[in-house]
Each structure stands twice: as structure tokens, then as C-alpha cells.
Amino acid sequence: MIQLLLLLAGILAPLTVNDTASASTNQPPEQAVLAVREEAQVSPQxxxxxxxISLDDRPADVITKKGQPLSVTKDKLLGTTEYHYKDTTVGFLEGIVDYVHIxxxxxxxxxxxxWIPFHDQKIKLMMGQEEFLADDGFGYVRDYRAIKIYQNQASGHITGADFFLEFGDE
Structure with a gap:
């Protein structure tokens, strides 16, 4: 990680001296470098x-982390219970997190x-090329944990994201 930061600092060092870099980004050079460094170091393994919220969390863990939910709903067909928060919905199945929806x-x-903003270009810059495509979006899988980004195909607008376990074709 340190080698990556040193390499990135070496590549970006001219930006801190060159005034044209700050003019093109409308930021002072040091802020432009920090913004690039923040975005460049995401692509998590x-x-x-x-x-x-972790997919290993239980209801008590979620309440400890996020507080009491605004509401709780149950889906009898799927057998899930959802805790609704302003920025997150957490679905539980058999007492453990089944999915997180944003x-x-x-x-x-x-x-x-x-922090990854809901903008497809930012997501792809920060996480790399998508690993799967769907009619309603695209996604990434790491060690059986998946993130699906929902996207309106006509407008390109990101409509949400889900975090869940992905076991692939077995």
C-alpha cells in the first residue's frame, strides 16, 4: 500500500508545482492531488x-451501529425482515443480514x-471495470460478496445499490 502511495505521489508530484493543473480543476494543486489520491485507492480486494453494515451482522449489531430503525417491515413470501433507515435498508433472513440496499x-x-458517489463514471473510476452486467445495472464480486449498482439504462441515472452474498452458478 505504501509503495502504491509513493508511486502515485511520484506520478502526481508535477501537479503540485504546475499551476495549469489547478486551473483545469478549479482547485488548489494540493487539493487536486488529494482528490485523485482518494479516488485512486478504492478498488477494494x-x-x-x-x-x-456487514453481511455477518445480526439485528442487535445493526441497531448498535445505526440506531433504532425508522420502520420495520416483514415480507411473508420471502421470509425477510427489513430495517429501514434514511440512507439504508437492511434485510435479515433467519436472524442475519441477507442484503443491504442503498x-x-x-x-x-x-x-x-x-465514500463512493452514485455516478457511474466515479464508481468505475474507483472500483474498476464492472464484473457483471444486467438489464438493470452492473456489479462487482469479491470473495462471494457482491455489490450490484442499479442504473436506469435510458438515462444512465444510478437508482440504488445492493450488497449481498453471491454464490454464482453451482
Missing amino acids: FFRTVNG PDSAGGMKLNDT
Whole structure:
């Protein structure tokens, strides 16, 4: 990680001296470098949490992390219970997190410890090329944990994201 930061600092060092870099980004050179560094270091090897929630969490863990939900609903057909928060919906199956949904109104998601705005170009810049495509979006899989980004295909607008376990074709 340190080698990556040193390499990135070496590549970006001219930006801190060159005034044309700050003129093109409308930011002071040091802020432009920090913004690039923040975006360049995401592409996580593992998906541990989304909006602070792990797929290993139980209801009590979620309440400890996010507080009491605004509402709780039950889906009798699927057998899930959902805790609804302003920026997150957490679905439980048999007492453990089954999925985490982030609505577009949240503006983005916090993956592990990094904020990722809901903009397809930013997502792909920060996470790399998508690993799967669907009619309603695209996604990424790391060690059986998946993130699907829902996207309106006509407008390109991101409509939300889900974090869940993915076991592939078995």
C-alpha cells in the first residue's frame, strides 16, 4: 500500500508545482492531488461493509451501529425482515443480514471506509471495470460478496445499490 502511495505521489508530484493543473480543476494543486489520491485507492480486494453494515451482522449489531430503525417491515413470501433507515435498508433472513440496499436518495454508499458517489463514471473510476452486467445495472464480486449498482439504462441515472452474498452458478 505504501509503495502504491509513493508511486502515485511520484506520478502526481508535477501537479503540485504546475499551476495549469489547478486551473483545469478549479482547485488548489494540493487539493487536486488529494482528490485523485482518494479516488485512486478504492478498488477494494474485499467488501467488508456497506454503509457500516456487514453481511455477518445480526439485528442487535445493526441497531448498535445505526440506531433504532425508522420502520420495520416483514415480507411473508420471502421470509425477510427489513430495517429501514434514511440512507439504508437492511434485510435479515433467519436472524442475519441477507442484503443491504442503498437508495439513490443517499447519493452514494460508504464501501468499507470509502465514500463512493452514485455516478457511474466515479464508481468505475474507483472500483474498476464492472464484473457483471444486467438489464438493470452492473456489479462487482469479491470473495462471494457482491455489490450490484442499479442504473436506469435510458438515462444512465444510478437508482440504488445492493450488497449481498453471491454464490454464482453451482
